[in-house]
Amino acid sequence: MNKYLFYPGCSMESSGKAYGDSIHAIVEPLDLDFEEIDDWNCCGATEYLGINLIPAYSLIARNLALAAKQMNGTHTVVAPCSACYLNLAKADYYMQERPTLGEKVNEALAAGDLQYKPGTLDVRHLIDILVYDVGLEKIRSKVVRPLHGLKVVPYMGCMLPRPDYQHRWSDHEHPTELDDLLRALGADVIDYPLTTECCGGHMTQIGPETAFELIRRLIADADERGAHLMATVCPMCQMNIDAYQHETNGFFGTHYHMPVLFFTQLMGLAFGKEPDELGIGLELVSSRNALANIGIEVPITQEPAGPRKKDEGLPMPRRWTKHEGKEAVK
C-alpha cells in the first residue's frame, strides 16, 4: 500500500522548490515509495481550459496515459499541487461523464501512440495519502520535536476540496484534514474560517488589484487570529501569499508579515529534520521569528478554550463530519 506514482508538477522544481525538498525529506520516515511518472508534462494549470477544450484535456491526459503505462502494483497517482491534482482528477472524471470527450481525447493521444481508459487511475492529493493511507497515528509516532506553541493557520486553498469528484474530503467548505494533521504535529491550530477561500490564482498575473484584495483577506484574518504563520498544501497559494505579500502591503498601505510554509516543511521540522533540508528560508516573507517559537520551546501558555460550562449559555449542537465512519482522526 505504500507505493505510489508521483506527478510533481512544474512548480516543484521552481517556485515551489521548498515543497519538493520537504516532500523528499518526509517520504522516507513514512515508508512511502513515490515513483515519478516518466517524462510527465505540464497540466496546463487553469490556462488551457479557457482556450481549447480537446487540446487542454489531451495535454492533461498524456500524463494519465503515461501513468497508466507505468502502473505496477499501484494505480494511485499522487499530485502535491492542488491545480495539478484537480486537472488530473477532472480529466479522468469528465472523460467518463462525457464519453464523446473521452473518445476525442483518446483519438488525440493515439497520435502519440498513447491511450487512457478513464477510471483506470485513482488521482489523489498528497495530504489525502498522508491522512487516510499513512494515518495520523503513524505521523504522530514520527514526531520528535512537537510544534507546541506554534500558532498555525491551516490554509487548504480552493482547488483541493472542490469540486471533489470522488468524494474524498471531509467537507467542501471546512475540511479538517489539514487541521488534524497539524494537530498531530503538536501545533496550535487556529480555527480559520477562510481555509478554503481563494488566494487569487492567476489573478496576480492578469488582474493584480483583484488578487491583492483576496490575499489581503487571507493574511488579515490570519493576523487577526494571532497566527504565527500559515500552512499551505498548494504551491500556487504559497507563491501568491508569499511572493505578492510585499506588493499587497504596498497597495493597501498595510504592514502584514505573515509567513506561509508548506505543511510538509512543518512535518519535516516536527520529524526532527534541519530547516535547510526542508527549504526553510526560501520563502520571501521570512518565517524566522515565527519558528523561534519552537526553537526555544515555549511552554503552552494558552490552553485552547475548554468546553463551555453548562450554565453559561445554551448548548451547541455536535459538529458535523461527513467522514464520521472513516478512519481519519484516531
Next chain:
Amino acid sequence: MSDKRSSPVDKKLERVGVYVCHCGSNIAGTVDVVDVTKWAQEKLGHLGVVITREYKFMCSSLGQELIEKDIKELGLTRVVVAACSPHLHEKTFRTAAKNAGLNPYLVELASIREQVSWVHTDKAVATAKAKAVVAGAVSRVIENVALDEIKVPINPNTLIVGGGIAGIQSALEIANAGFHVYLVEREPSIGGHMAQFDKTFPTLDCSACILTPRMVEVGTHPNITLLTWSDVVNVSGYVGNFHVTINKKARFVNEELCTGCGICQEKCPKKVIDEVYEAGLGYRKAVYTPFAQAVPNFPVMDKENCTYFIKGTCKACEKFCPTGAIDFKQEDQLIHIDVGNIVLATGYDLFDARRVSNYGYGRLPNVFTSLEFERLSNAAGPTTGNIVLRDGKTTPKSVGIIHCVGSRDKNFNNYCSVICCMQGLKFAHLVHERTGATVYNFYIDMRTAYKAYDEFYQRVLEEGTLFVRGKVAEVTNAARYENEKGKLIIQVEDTLAGKQRRIPVDMVILSSGLQPRHDAKEVGKLFGISCSTDGWFTEKHPKLDPVATMTEGIYIVGCAQGPKDIPSSVAQGAAASARVLDKILQREVTLEPIKATVDQAKCSGCKICNGMCPFNAITFIADDNVSEINPALCQGCGTCVAACPAGAISGTGFSDAQIIAQIDGLLLRNLEPELA
C-alpha cells in the same frame, strides 16, 4: 412444443363490439378514427368482431348508452373501447357493461389517446399504431373471463401509528364515531412536533393552546387505547384482519400507581441535554416527562443516562416517590392486537443543518435551526421565550432568516419542504415583535400558496422585515471590514439588485427543511408499503387517492406522506379516518378480483413460489405437498404466476392467455386465422 396443443379445439366465437372514440379532436386530430373503425371491421371480423362504431365522446352518457344498447340488442359478449387510458375511464365503461348485464371484466380499453394521438404527430403513423393497439385489445378481450368481486369481513378496530397532530386527528375522528382505536407513539408523550412550536402560521395561535385540549381528549377517550413509549414490531394479515405486535418499552414507572406528581423528576440528580423535545437547546432529567402538558403524564426513565442503571446506586426517585410507582425491574412487554385498518402518521425528521457546512450550524454558535428557534421563542422553552444569542443573555439587534436550507438542492433534498417559507415569515414576525431587531429574510422563491398565507407575507412586509431574493452563499465569522467584526456575515447575491452583498447580523436562523424519518424504509417494509425516491411513503394516487396506499387497509397521513403544514396534516388525518370508517361501516371490503390461484393438480410443491410473495400470501401445505394462495392476502402482482416453473399458477385479469393474445394482436398476428 407447439402451442396448438394447449389451445382448445374449435372455440366458440365471441361476439365483440369495438368502439372508437374521437375524444373531440384529442384523438381524431391525429388518428383517422373512421379508418381505424372500418379496418377493425374488415380485418378483425374473423375473430368475432360483429360491430364497430366511432363516436365523438364515448365516455358521454350517449356514448355509454350506445354500448349498452349494442350489448342488449346484438348480444355482445365482449367490448373493446379504443379511447383514453384505462386509468381514466375503465371504470366508466365497466359500469356501462354491468348496467347492460355484461360482466364488467369482459370490457377492455385500448389506449389510443395517451399512447397514440397525444404523443405522435404523423397522422398515418398514428393511425397505423392505433390499429395495432386495437388489434391487441380485441385479441386480449376474447381471452378475458368473467370475474366476481371478492369480499372480506372487516375488524372494526383501528391502529394508528404516531401521535402527532395528524395521528391525533385521525384517532379522534374514528373514536368519536364509536369505534376503537389503538394509538401507538414511540416517544413518552403524544403531541409530536407541534408540541414543540410556539406559534402557528398564519394566524399565530399558540400551538400548545390549540393542541393540548386534543391531546387530553385522546388521553381520556374511552374508545382510545393509548400506548406511548411503544413501537410496532410486527404486522401480518391483510385488510380487515391485521395482526399487530407492539413492544411497550419499560418505563420503569408503574402506570397504575403513578399520579404524575413530578417529584421524581424534581429529585433526580442527573441532568441530560434534551435532544428531542428541546431540540438540544435545553435539559431534562434522567427520569422525565418531556413537557408539562404531556399525555400521558407518567414519566419515563432514560436507562442510558440513569445513575442507578449506570452505577448501581442512587434510586433518589424511588426514595421520594409518594406512591411507590418507581419499578426498576420493569421489562419490555409485547402486546398483540387485531385491527381492520392501519393509519400511519409517523411524521418527519428535521433536516440536519450541519450538513450545509457553509451556513456554519454547529460551528458558529449563533446560527440556530428552526426547531431551536421554536424552543427559544416558546414561553415554556429553555429561555422562557426570550430570543437571545447562544450566550443565553444577549438580545440580537439583527437577525437573518435563511429559507430553503437543505431543500430544493440536489446536494441535499431535491424537493420543496413546503412549510419553510411560511415558517421563515413567522420567525420574522416573532423576532420583530419580541426584540425589535432588524430582520432579513433570504429566499429563492416566496411560496405562500394557501388561504391567508400571502396576506401574512404582506403583514410581515408591512412590519418592515427586509427581503433579499437570493439563496445565501455562506454565513461566516471572517470579517472583511470594520463593521463586520464580531458579527455573522451573510454573503448573498441580491438577485434583484444584481449585486453580491455582505450583511452583518447577530443571529442566523436556518429554516431547515423536512425529511423522511430516518427509519421510514424499515417502517414501510414492516407495513408492506413503499417509499418514493425521496423516502416519503408512496400514496396510491398522488391526486385522487392521496391517503390510501397500495396495500389495502393501510393509510398514510401527515408528513409521513410528504412535507406539509398543520392544516393539511389535520385534513389528511380526518380524510384517512373517513376512509377507515367507510371500510368499517361496510362491514366487509371489496377487493379487485386480480388474484393468483394454484392449480393443485399441477403443483409439484417445488417451493419456488413461496419465496416470491412479499405479502406472505402463499402457504405450503405439507400434507398434500402443494402450495396455496390466500386470496385475501394476494395483491395481484402476478410475480408468482410468472415464476411457477410448472405453469401451475394462473392469475385472473392478466392471464397468460390474455397477455399472449395481446402480444400477438399488437404484432398483427391475428389478422387472419392461423393456418394449421
Next chain:
Amino acid sequence: MTANTKPKFAMYWAASCGGCEIAVLNTHEKILDVDANFEVVFWPVAMDAKYKDVEAMEDGSILLTLFNGGIRNDENEHIAKLLRQKSKILVSFGSCACEGCIPGLANLSPVEEIVHTAFNTLTTDNPHEIYPRTTFDVPEGELHIPILSKVLRPLDQVVDVDYYMPGCPPESHQIAAVIDLVIKVVNGEAELPPKGSVIGVGNSTVCDECPRTRNVKMIKAFKRIQDIAPLDPTLCILEQGIPCNGPATRSGCNARCPQAGAQCIGCYGPAEGVMDYGARLITAFSSVIDATTPEEIDRILDGIPDPTGQVYRFNLAGSLLKASQSAWKVK
C-alpha cells in the same frame, strides 16, 4: 401376405438415437401383446419393409403409428407425411419427435457448420475434405441421399399429431400402460383421450415424484454437480445450488435422476399447457437467486456456464424461438 383382421401397427425412426425403439423392446413380455393384438405392417428396425409398400396402403389403414425422431431431412419429412396419411392415430413418440431433443441442439448452429464438424474436425480422418453430395451420377443412373433441412423440426411442426408421448426415452412402464390402453380401446373397453393429449406422463412436474426434502430456496451461487462432493442425499438438488430442471419438467419418470443422485435434465419436457419450457426454467432459476444488485446477480448467473443449453437441452426445436439466429440466417 395373408389377410389379417388385426389392427395394423407401425413404428418409425427419424432423426433420433434409437433409444426409443430399445425402450419399446424393454417392455419385456408386453411386446408380445403388441404382436398378439396388432399386425405390424411397418417397423424398419424390427422387420423388412419398403416405403413403396406403405405408399400402396389405403389412407388411414394403419390404426396406430409410433413415430420417433425429429424431422431433419427430406426423407424424414416424406415419411412423416406418408405415415400421417396412412395412420388413424399418429403418436409423436419420445422427446425427439415431441420437442427435438438432443438432435434439436443442432439448431444452435448453421447446417454447414454441422456438416463441417461431422466431416472435417480433428476426430474425423478426412484428408481430402470429401463431403457427401446429395446427387451422384453412377452408370446405373442418378443416386440421391436425403437433403438436410436448415433446422430440425419436431413432428408436429410438419404434420398433424394425435398424441404426444415424451421422454428420452419414454419410460418402459409408461409405454406398457399406453399399449394396454390402446388394446382396451381396440376391444371397446376404454375410450381414447382427447386429441392432442400428452400420454404416458404424470400431471405435475418431477418434484412431485421426487422424495428429497424441499425448503424455500435462496441461492448465493450456482455450481456444477462435479464441484460438489458429496451431494446431500436427502435435500433438494436445486437448493444445493445445482441447476436442476425438475421443477419445470413433466412428471412421469418417477424422478429417476434425482433419486439416483443427479439433477433432472428435463427429458420429459414442459408441464401441461406450458408454451415455452426454457422460459419456465429461466424463471425458476432466477427465482431462487438471493441477490438484488445486477452485479451480484450476474456473478451468481456466471455459475451456469451454458444457460441456453441448460434450459433448452431437450426442447430447443420445440421452443418458441426454435433455433438460433445463425441457423435461421442460412441462405
Next chain:
Amino acid sequence: MPHMTDERVRAGMTREEDLSLLHEVSMKTAGVSHLEMCIQCGTCGGSCPVAQAMDHTPRMLFAMLRAGMRDEVLRSNTMWLCVSCYHCVVRCPQEVHIADVMYTLKSMAIQAKLYTDSTAPDFSQTFIDMIKMFGRSYEMGLASRHYLRHFPLRLPGMLPMGYGMLTKGRMSMIPKKIKHMDQLKKIMARAKQLELTS
C-alpha cells in the same frame, strides 16, 4: 450561422435561436453542464470571491445565455475574473458546472474576439506557448514576456520579489524541457484538428 444582434434580442426574437446559444455553450463544455437547470437563485453570485468586480454575476450571465444575448455575454468580464475556486460549483443546488462553463465562455470569447481586455487571454496564450515549446511551464519566460507587455509600470515594485525568487533558486533562467516533445506535439496537433472538426 449569423449571430443575433442585441437589438434583435431586445426586440424579442425567436425562441429557437435563443436556445441555440445555451445549447452551444452546453455542448462545448467538458462534462454535462446542467446549464438548462439554472433556477436563478444566485448561489453562484453570492459565493464568488470576485463578484464585486464582475460586469454580471454568473447567474445573470446564464439568464443572458437563455435570452440569446451572445455578444453581451462574450463581452462580459465575468469569465475572465473567475478564479476557478469552485465555491459556486459545490454550492449550486442544481449542479451546474459553473466553472467549466466559464472556461467555455472564455474560449468562445477568444474565438469571437469579443474580449475587452487582452491581459488574461494573452497570459493564457503565453503560458500555453511555453508548454508547447518545452512541455513544462517556464515561469521566467512567461513573467518577463507578460509583465513587459501588460504591466510595465508594476515592474519596479516587483523587483525585490523577482530578485528574491531568482537568488533563492525559485525561478530558473533556463527552461526545463521534456524528453518526448515530438510525441506531445503530435498529440496536440491531432487534438487541435479534433477541436476544429467538432
Next chain:
Amino acid sequence: MTENFEPTIIGFTCNWCSYRAADLAGTARMKYAPNVRLVRMMCSGRLDPTFVLRALSGGADGVMITGCHPGECHYIEQNYKALRRFLLLRRVLKGLGIEPERVKLVWASAAEGARFASETTAFVEEIRKLGPLAWGNPDHRPPTMEDIESSVVSRPPSEMEVIV
C-alpha cells in the same frame, strides 16, 4: 436496408409506474418514437420470459421491459425478481444469437413521463442500429406501420430449403 427500417417493439409496462409514466407523457403531449406498442401488467414481476420470447418470435425487433425503480416497487420488491429474470433471459438469448441489447430493462416511476419518452426514443434508435430481427425468416421484415395498411402478414416460407 437499416436506414428506412422502422423497428417494431413490444413494451411491457407496470400498471403503477411505467404505464402511468406513459400516460403522463401523453398528458404532457411529449413526442416520442411511435414504434413501441405497450402491454400493461400489474407489475414488472408479472413478466414471464415467455412473453418476451413470444414477441421476438412473433415479429418484434426488440422488447422493452419497464418497471418501478429498484426499492420503489408498488409490491415492495417484485421488480428485483423481474431484474433477475431479465438478466438470465438475456444470457439465454445471447446463446441463441440474439443481441442482448434487443431486450432492455428501463426503470421509470409514475412521475417520469419525460424519462419514459426519452428512453423509448433512445431504444428505438438502438434497435434501428441493430437492424431487423426477422426471426425465423431473414427475408421477411416484420409488419411495419406501412404494412398495417396493407394488413396482409406473410407467413414465413417453409424452412425446408435445399442446402449443402
